[in-house]
Amino acid sequence: MSLLDTPLTQQLGIEVPLICGAMYPCSNAELVAAVSAAGGIGVVQPLSMIYVYGQDLREGLRLIRQTTNKPIGMNVLIERSSKLYLERMHRYVDIGLEEGVRFFVTSLGNPRWVVDRVAPDGGMVYHDVTERKWADKGLAGGVHGLIAVNDRAGGHAGPRSAHALYDELADLGVPIVCAGGIGDETGFVAALRMGYAGAQLGTRFIATNECGAHDDYKQAIVRAKESDIVLTERVTGVPLSVIRTPYVERIGTKAGPIARWLLRGRRTKHWMRTIYALRSAWQLKRASLAGGAGEKTSKDYWQAGKSVAGIHAIEPAAEIVRRFAAAARSAQR
Numbered sequence: 001m002s003l004l005d006t007p008l009t010q011q012l013g014i015e016v017p018l019i020c021g022a023m024y025p026c027s028n029a030e031l032v033a034a035v036s037a038a039g040g041i042g043v044v045q046p047l048s049m050i051y052v053y054g055q056d057l058r059e060g061l062r063l064i065r066q067t068t069n070k071p072i073g074m075n076v077l078i079e080r081s082s083k084l085y086l087e088r089m090h091r092y093v094d095i096g097l098e099e100g101v102r103f104f105v106t107s108l109g110n111p112r113w114v115v116d117r118v119a120p121d122g123g124m125v126y127h128d129v130t131e132r133k134w135a136d137k138g139l140a141g142g143v144h145g146l147i148a149v150n151d152r153a154g155g156h157a158g159p160r161s162a163h164a165l166y167d168e169l170a171d172l173g174v175p176i177v178c179a180g181g182i183g184d185e186t187g188f189v190a191a192l193r194m195g196y197a198g199a200q201l202g203t204r205f206i207a208t209n210e211c212g213a214h215d216d217y218k219q220a221i222v223r224a225k226e227s228d229i230v231l232t233e234r235v236t237g238v239p240l241s242v243i244r245t246p247y248v249e250r251i252g253t254k255a256g257p258i259a260r261w262l263l264r265g266r267r268t269k270h271w272m273r274t275i276y277a278l279r280s281a282w283q284l285k286r287a288s289l290a291g292g293a294g295e296k297t298s299k300d301y302w303q304a305g306k307s308v309a310g311i312h313a314i315e316p317a318a319e320i321v322r323r324f325a326a327a328a329r330s331a332q333r
Helices: 007-012 029-037 046-052 057-067 083-098 112-121 132-140 162-172 185-194 215-223 246-251 257-264 269-289 306-310 317-330
Strands: 018-020 041-044 073-077 103-107 124-129 145-149 176-179 198-201 229-232 240-243
Touching (some): 007 145, 046 057, 046 073, 057 083, 145 162, 185 198
Parallel strands (some): 018 198
């Protein structure tokens, strides 16, 4: 049996068990469309589409449909930071359903309301998790699969290796997707052989022709070695995987003592997280889209995972999907 025939491909109706993960601020309509058209599935990040690329969500989804009618997904950040924010997420889900989205990836909260909203229309919900306790909570919320974020992921990585995390989640009876550390087809095949139903890639798809990130960012990924990936608390208050740059080295990677104290406080942590979220959105947006000689903004924070070790060129997204698929077809279970 082909390694490409997995519960993920069967549930979503796709050809290649490969997800282009939602990334703020790097997910743009052209990248999502290219991955889905090639047989994988691209995931829309609504905040990126709206606030980074200036597209109305419905118009952006329709732009994708001008390129492909194959399945696409949508990311739903479900943390209850405010009533207004939650109302906005509900609206985004409704628009997604109206425009034909049937795959939703949730994170940062209880996914029950998303499941209840999309399942009657045939929607599938996968939930981001970094360990068993979050997986149990996601399953209690009715999700259909899990995105297992390991310690080699970009952005907010988990504490466990891909192998250890799979072993921890394997008995839960739902498809598990490997997220983190996969930059080439060898890593993709290894994840499928381990038992994962698919892989979610972020960093690999930033270094593509279609991604809207600045070329400085893409070239930094191509040049980076695994040892160049460091964890910083200076952006969101919790460790974030980024490329080591002179800017990162200059300001350090640890949050200040006052910030750490406020983040631990029962009454102050929500306030601090809101401040960090607003600041990090601005920092990551300007760092990812700006560039050019002498521009400090291009040297702020470039999120990336340890998959940089397998990334050696900026390529068309479709070529990556096809190459990964070919490697899986030629491999034996």
